[in-house]
Amino acid sequence: MSGAGTEGGIGPQPMSDLKGYLVKAFxxxxxxxxxxxxxxxxxxxxxxAPVASALVSSVGSEVAQESALGLISRLPRLLAELVLGSQGPSDALRPEADGLVALLLLMQALVLLPIVVAAVVFAFLVDGRVRAVQEAFARERRREEQERNLVVADLAHDLRTPVTSIAALSQALADDVVSEPERRREYLRTISHKALAVGDMVNLLVEYAQLDSEGFRLERRRCDLAELLLEVAAEAYADAEREGVLVVADVPERPCPILADPTQLARVFSNLVANAVRHNPCGTTVAVSLERRGTVALASVADTGTPLPEPTSELLRPFSRGDSSRSTKGFGLGLSVAKRISDKHGFGFALRQPAGAYTKAFVVSCPILEEG
Structure with missing residues (x-):
């Protein structure tokens, strides 16, 4: 599926590669x-060099030979004596020899000077870059913490409403306030529906918490993406029919082998399909499709429902739940789980809006394994 419009990766742009920067700077x-x-x-x-040659000629062969041949071993001591201002009588040289030694020390210092300056400059660049990276991480952490607090507040509100309704309806049934069988069945259906909604929200929170835990590991193995998508679509039929939404699958019969954790990857598409089914009006069509482009598989979940409000890049960031987000009846956390799982696999995760005949499509791109 293709179409003009908003398309791109979702989530914050990755920070500059510190290692690459340091290599370039070095x-x-x-x-x-x-x-x-x-x-x-x-x-x-x-x-x-001409001045040194002149000094060598002026001090005589014996002293010149001494200055030239013994300079390497004597330079550290002579340098210390020059800095401290003390020179023993046995080491005293003629003025011309002193000048020669001083000149040779100057030449040595000039050779070392670029190296010293380069080391200082490189250390300054490294320190500045590391500080910038640390500050960026700190800002990102503060931003995520603030948005996480907003999510907790929003979810607390979203949980309070159905829980209150469940409690009120259950109490009404327990007190025999409703005696008509049809109304009692309606109350029970409402309780069941709201309980399922609460369970879904709790499950999403658990899934997201698991993704952040230290013990979380992907169990990658060879699996068939086509079969996985067909199973996800089949599992969604019952919920879709209840919501008045049509789910269709456009998946070729040809196997599409990929390397992934099938359980976690199924969560990606289950969350995408569930969002499309539950957060679009009755009569919406949701399409689960698979397309091959060379060595890359494009698995998408598209729908003909309500477009996502702009800017979608902000709306679909993890823990982003602003007013515009809430107007779409809860888009956010389920998409965050899908995005995080895709990222952990190294797969692409993008939004296309519009997407051909559909209002929007979430596309997961992953490499295809060689068949055989």
């Missing part, structure tokens, strides 16, 4: 350091 820093070292060598070769 490579750029190394490249700039190499360029700086080349520039330093050119300066030393053109400006400082």
């Amino acid at each position: 490579l750029v820093t190394c490249a700039l350091t190499a360029l700086a070292e080349v520039a330093v060598f050119q300066v030393e070769d053109r400006l400082l």
